[in-house]
Amino acid sequence: MSNVLLDELFSLGRAIVRHRPTQVAVAVVTIMAGAFSLGMGVGQKADPWTLPDFSIKTRKVSSDVASVNRAVPTRIRIKAIGVDAPIDAMGLTSNSTMDVPSIDEPTRTGWYRDGPSPGELGSAVVLGHVDTRSKPAVFHNIGELKAGHRIEIDRDDHSTIVFTVESGKLYDKKRFPSHKVFARPGEATLNLVTCGGRWNKKLDSYSHNIVVFARHTSTRLPDH
């Protein structure tokens, strides 16, 4: 019974395609494009943009781990938000902001090489893009980070420095706390920097920077 029905449907379909191939092709392509667009829209709505009110509830950790000597960081891993990315050493630009990875390589991150290295005393800074014009980038899930999450940094002396997230905040770019992020003396901290807030079309820039503050809590040396 159902086989007969299916055969009839197929032959009807074949006849239509044979007689009106252009209309059928246009209809099929249009329906597919519509389904794709609808699916993307639904996907974006289901994964809402929470960064405009980003903040991490502060929970300080106590740590008596010894600081380490300088070495160049090479890789960053944050399991909690699926980050496993290479680190490039970066300096200052001519207008006195920290240089950033090319927008064409949004999966890379940058370390401020003029400041301390991760694990040395003071503030080490690693930044990454939150998105590009057309897709999410390495730190797009940063809104999921919580106090207590671990950040691991591999260095070229084969050590791995482990940091624990303590707090995080959104800062208006007009009042970016440079010294708090790049130059707080004392304990060894790792500060992650990316963008957040609202997109300002005119300035072609986000309104805010997101900063996550993490503290050095353990060190893994090679061959142990």
Place this chain on the structure above:
Amino acid sequence: MGWAMMGTGAISALLMTAGVAATTPQNPPPPPPAGQAEVSVSPGNVAPGSKIRITVHCPNARNAPQGHVDSPAFTTLALAEEAAPNGGLFAEPTVRVDVSPGPYEVVVTCPDQNTKLRGTLTIYGVPSSGPPTGGGYLAKDHTSLLASGAVLLAVGGGLAAYAFRRREQ
């Protein structure tokens, strides 16, 4: 006569050195070997306004007048004795806030006022604003995607229905 006296002096100097060498195992960490960095600056990379710790091993440090540490990056400060029994001296100067980035020499004048030991301190520049780390994709309003998807589906359905109807006539 003069030669003989000099010879004796050299021998007694050698004996004294040997005597000092023999007692070193009792003194915990020995001073760093000659040729290495003589002055330890920690951290070696700091921003203007930061406090740093300078440690040094001076010869003849005991029972001598105070030594001091000089650098263009901070105000001259006197050396103090470490609490730990390793014979070291230290100072904790604060780097000037208005100092420009770059390497700075640190010169320690030991308590004997003759021995000068050197180290390096690097001051780094602090970025003046937040970095540009986004392209705007995540902040876009995706309602338009939903709307255009719905319109395209409706048009496609209409075209398909039209093709079927034309066939049936």
